[in-house]
Structures are given as structure tokens and as C-alpha cells.
Amino acid sequence: MAFERAQRLQVLPPYLFAEIDRKKKAALAAGRPILNLGIGDPDQPTPQFIIDALNEAVRDPATHQYALDEGDPTLRQTIADWFKGRFGMSLNPKTEVLPTIGSKEAIAHLPLAVVNPGDVVLVPDPGYPVYRASTIFAGAEPYIMPLTAANGFLPDLEAIPAEIRRRARLMFINYPNNPTSACATREFFVRAVEFARRHDVVLAQDAAYTELYFEEAPMSILEVPGASDVAIELHSFSKTFNMTGWRLGWACGNAEIVGSLQKLKSNLDSGIFTAVQKAGVAALKGYQRPEVAGLREMYRQRRDALVSGLRSVGLEPNVPNATFYVWVKCPEGKSSLEMAGLLLEKCDIVATPGVGFGQCGDGYFRFALTQTTDRIAEAVERIRKLGL
Ligand SMILES: Cc1ncc(COP(=O)(O)O)c(C=O)c1O
Structure with a gap:
């Protein structure tokens, strides 16, 4: 059978994370100490x-x-x-x-x-x-x-x-x-x-x-x-x-x-x-229970650690008042794919390139607050070594 996917699948925009994904998997397979700040999935279990x-x-x-x-x-x-x-x-x-x-x-x-x-x-x-x-x-x-x-x-x-x-x-x-x-x-x-x-x-x-x-x-x-x-x-x-x-x-x-x-x-x-x-x-x-309401405080601490850390290394993050994402401007002259590639190659950090969310996302990358404050501090130190 000459199988072809339906046109509605073929006309979807290209999967721009594919290259980063491939590099991330290769880095993990090589045993590199990958710090994943790319994933929008809570690291904590269900209460x-x-x-x-x-x-x-x-x-x-x-x-x-x-x-x-x-x-x-x-x-x-x-x-x-x-x-x-x-x-x-x-x-x-x-x-x-x-x-x-x-x-x-x-x-x-x-x-x-x-x-x-x-x-x-x-x-x-x-x-x-x-x-x-x-x-x-x-x-x-x-x-x-x-x-x-x-x-x-x-x-x-x-x-x-x-x-x-x-x-x-x-x-x-x-x-x-x-x-x-x-x-x-x-x-x-x-x-x-x-x-x-x-x-x-x-x-x-x-x-x-x-x-x-x-x-x-x-x-x-x-x-x-x-x-x-x-x-x-x-x-x-x-x-x-x-x-x-x-x-x-x-x-x-x-x-x-x-x-x-x-x-x-x-x-x-x-x-x-x-x-x-x-x-x-x-x-x-149970919405008011501390296991649920406490999550906001946990993410707030992570946000503060990441935002102040990123500023200290010369990056320009947007300070979020909500969500568990930090949207960061790429340094002058770098595209979002280049920046995500650099973070992965040189810092073993996974970030999501902004262009994966559409063309207007280029020039930005996204970090997710789905790592502990210790890991966030380590990420900041790794980025500092880039001397941006
Ligand atoms: C903006 C936005 N909407 C919807 C969803 C889907 O969430 P779920 O299907 O888990 O409710 C997500 C998941 O990341 C999201 O980021």
C-alpha cells in the first residue's frame, strides 16, 4: 500500500523542537548531567x-x-x-x-x-x-x-x-x-x-x-x-x-x-x-488545603531564585505573576533556536525555544519552574560560565 498521511496532518507547522529533542536525548544517552527546565509538567506528585x-x-x-x-x-x-x-x-x-x-x-x-x-x-x-x-x-x-x-x-x-x-x-x-x-x-x-x-x-x-x-x-x-x-x-x-x-x-x-x-x-x-x-x-x-495552596509558594520561591539569578548573569527575564514559566529575551543577535542549542551544548540545560510556539516567539526562550531551587541555582551558575 502506498500510504500517505492525511493532508490535515501534512499541513501542520513543522515540529521545531525536534532538533533540540534529538540533541537532548543524545546528551542523556551520553550520561551528561542534563538539567531540564524545558518541560511544563509539575515535578511534584499529586497530593x-x-x-x-x-x-x-x-x-x-x-x-x-x-x-x-x-x-x-x-x-x-x-x-x-x-x-x-x-x-x-x-x-x-x-x-x-x-x-x-x-x-x-x-x-x-x-x-x-x-x-x-x-x-x-x-x-x-x-x-x-x-x-x-x-x-x-x-x-x-x-x-x-x-x-x-x-x-x-x-x-x-x-x-x-x-x-x-x-x-x-x-x-x-x-x-x-x-x-x-x-x-x-x-x-x-x-x-x-x-x-x-x-x-x-x-x-x-x-x-x-x-x-x-x-x-x-x-x-x-x-x-x-x-x-x-x-x-x-x-x-x-x-x-x-x-x-x-x-x-x-x-x-x-x-x-x-x-x-x-x-x-x-x-x-x-x-x-x-x-x-x-x-x-x-x-x-x-480540597482546593484550600496546604498541599494545594502551598504549591503557589513553592513556585514563587523558584520564580524569585530564577529571575534574580538570570538577571545576575545579564539576561532579561519577564517576571511572571502567574504560570510556572519564565519568558526570557535572547541576548542580542541570537535566535531562540541558537540560544536553546547553546544552553544545551555548553550548559547541559534544556530550554524551550520561543519559535516552537510560533514565529513571533523567536528572540525568546522559555524556562519552566519545574525544578527545585537548588537545581535552579545550579542552572544559573552554569549559565554564568557562558559570560553572556
Ligand atoms: C496554555 C495551555 N493550555 C492547555 C494545556 C493543556 O493542559 P491539560 O490538557 O493538561 O489540561 C496546556 C498544557 O501544557 C497549556 O500550556
Whole structure:
């Protein structure tokens, strides 16, 4: 058989991390003391009370059968209660909340539920690569919204041409932001909601990092008046509770958009393992516990160590108020791939080149705060020897 991958896979942007990945694997195989600051996956385990809840749930044979497509009612109610406590917003747990297999799954499937082939989807650059891929899978056209230091890493909505506004059906935004770690101002969320209402655009706010904050707690876009007419927010248990491998998140907001995603999903998957959903209930109910709230303090200490260390070696990091990423400007004249290559070759440090998040990410690289402060201090000393 002359096998060829489907065109929708062939037209995806090239995997720019491939070369760094290959070099990292070779370095590890050669026994070099690699310090991985590239990976956006918590180094700490899931808190024990959540593991206990999963253990208890899995002993009940009722959790072994197909889960309900619309999600466990207790989880949906618990999400609505948590949302009310955290953001002061009421959600109808039956129509405005939908558990998902992590937030990535919701991002990947949303365009299939709300856009038609040939429509435009507004996508931030640099950004989480799934926005662009899911747009392409739905036969739609990504339109890049550049995030630059000059505009605080917020898209310039005024700069979107009239023709694109007319064809746009969906806009992805993500605050707190990966990879830049920028937070949205209330004014930006208000402008984004106005834009979406004026142009009949579905507004999808990726809220995967709202709970990893160091100063002010980030708001939900659903707090903006009128947002529930146009917006859906995508939340995740992954980073808040160190549960990346469990695959649990939720979509919430406008009932018609949530309902469309649910209809699509009912044809694709058969729900989320019920025991995992029960563990999700325990996680949200334990949100105030020190094992969870303490994670913010842990990342804050790591952030302070990395930011001051990087400054001491002459680099210019953005100081994150949320997320566990530090977005760093490359020294003058170096591309992000060159800088990531240099860090790996000379310092045995893995960093993520900014260009992997889109062309506008070039000139930056990303460090993740997923190593202890001791390891971060060691990374800084290794970088110091480069004499930047
Ligand atoms: C911006 C952003 N959105 C969504 C996700 C997906 O998270 P999950 O599917 O684990 O909820 C990630 C993961 O790194 C991310 O960085």
C-alpha cells in the first residue's frame, strides 16, 4: 500500500523542537548531567488526598462502566460551587459546565463544534500549538494575532483587518499565558468580549494556569458583563493539583457553546473514567488545603531564585505573576533556536525555544519552574560560565 498521511496532518507547522529533542536525548544517552527546565509538567506528585479519593472510587464497580457523556453530576455541581467561591460567578451545572479529558481535549475539539471549513480562527502567536492545529483539523484558517512585549503580550484587536473580522468565527486567548506568562488586564478582557459580541465570534479563554499565581489572583473572563453571551472558558486540574497524567479539565460558559462541544464529544469519546471524576471532586473540595495552596509558594520561591539569578548573569527575564514559566529575551543577535542549542551544548540545560510556539516567539526562550531551587541555582551558575 502506498500510504500517505492525511493532508490535515501534512499541513501542520513543522515540529521545531525536534532538533533540540534529538540533541537532548543524545546528551542523556551520553550520561551528561542534563538539567531540564524545558518541560511544563509539575515535578511534584499529586497530593495524597486526591490519590486516596481515586483509590476509594475505583473499588466501587459502578465506576467501571461507561461514564455519562455529559460528566458526573456531582463533579459538575462541585465545579459550579468552586467557580462561585473562586470567581463569584454562578454557573448552571447542567448546561454551563462540561468536564473534559484535560483542557487540551477541549481546545482540540472546540473548532470542530463551532466553526465551518473556510472560516477564520484568531490564534495568538506565540501560543500553545494546539490552537493552530485544531483550527487546521476543522478545515478553518488560522489568523495570527502577534503577542509582543510592546503590547504587554496582549493581542491588538484593533489591528485585525475588517475582512478577517467578517470571516472570524472563533478567537483563542490564554491568560495567564503560556509561554509569555503575561496576565490579562480586566480592560483587555472587556475589549475581547466587546469584539466577540460585535463580530459574532466565539471567545475561548484557555484558563489552564489561573491557579498558579503569585500576587493577585487572575479573574475569569466570565466575570465580564456580557461574556456569557459569547465566551467559553477552559479549565484544567493538571497544573493546579499536579494531575497532568490524570486527564481532567472542564469547559464552562455560554450554554449553546458548551452544548455544542458536548454534542461533538458524545460522538467521539464515552466520557471520563468515573473514578477520576470522583477524585476531581475531592481535589476541588480540597482546593484550600496546604498541599494545594502551598504549591503557589513553592513556585514563587523558584520564580524569585530564577529571575534574580538570570538577571545576575545579564539576561532579561519577564517576571511572571502567574504560570510556572519564565519568558526570557535572547541576548542580542541570537535566535531562540541558537540560544536553546547553546544552553544545551555548553550548559547541559534544556530550554524551550520561543519559535516552537510560533514565529513571533523567536528572540525568546522559555524556562519552566519545574525544578527545585537548588537545581535552579545550579542552572544559573552554569549559565554564568557562558559570560553572556
Ligand atoms: C496554555 C495551555 N493550555 C492547555 C494545556 C493543556 O493542559 P491539560 O490538557 O493538561 O489540561 C496546556 C498544557 O501544557 C497549556 O500550556
